[in-house]
Amino acid sequence: MTSDQGLRLQQQVDLALHRIDMAALIDQAERLRLVGELMKHWGEQRRQLGLEASLGSQMGTIMEWKGAAPRTGSSGARILMAGAGLDHAAAEVDAAVAELARGDERAATLAKLAELRYFHQITIREQVRLVGLAEGADRTYRNWVKALHLRVFAQLAARSGRVRQQTVRRVTMRLVCNIDAT
Template structure:
């Protein structure tokens, strides 16, 4: 058993009990009747997931996705049934009741088989979550590289456009060197203005 995965699965079960799998909003009157007021707020603020009873938070949604993947593997459906029996079922079942419901055997043999299954569930879930996080990190790196390429291309395009406008200006002002002459003229005008302001120039 992996303690961190056990905590995460308990959170997943609580989220499903409170918020369901998402996809819709509860009615206002139904929420007031169920909770005697406003629904408890769940979810992660700033995320795109809805809050206040409209679906599981990010962590629980990630567990859901990995469980869907596990279910498609050999023996995975039994592990998913175990996850629902251990972490989601309301009212909560005792270990003996879970062993009986999952048909894992009788007595000590059934309990040993049950805890072996819990261990396998934890290992597969941890591996699936790490794989998803690795893929997400790769997607983020690729997005950053794409962004850098786009910024570089935009800077090059802007530079080329600026140089093109410079050539057009020179052509309109009498050929190559017109830009330098224009800058020198502006600098001379600024110097003359500064001299007049300081009183250094002759009246």
């Protein structure tokens, strides 16, 4: 993937996350479509990068070069284009799916469905069989996918709430000269 494609994809993901933030203004069908797009992006990121970040260690460089690595003349930090793990949107979806997997039996089944549908991309028939639904239950399968999207949306909304975004406690400040008066 080129950097232009990655930048465009990140802009699309940012737009989708913004739309999720504005969920009260968007109808449910649009929300489900946006969550579906985010989950497709998550599956693509997981297939390409996995869960590991492929950053080399200093000791690995020392072992590879039997000492200090040769200097190439270019100094400074370089922006890592690939191998640095999931992007923010995919990491949030991954955390939401992991939270589902830690839930009750139905939530764990939904997490398994997410893995099968978006990460492994197996056929619907195999998904139905592995999740444990009745063979040929297309409508039931669609209801499970809808439930999956709704649960992931709820997790994303909870993870991106106002409380998570504030890093500083907002309290009223008192002047030093007024401390004795209190």
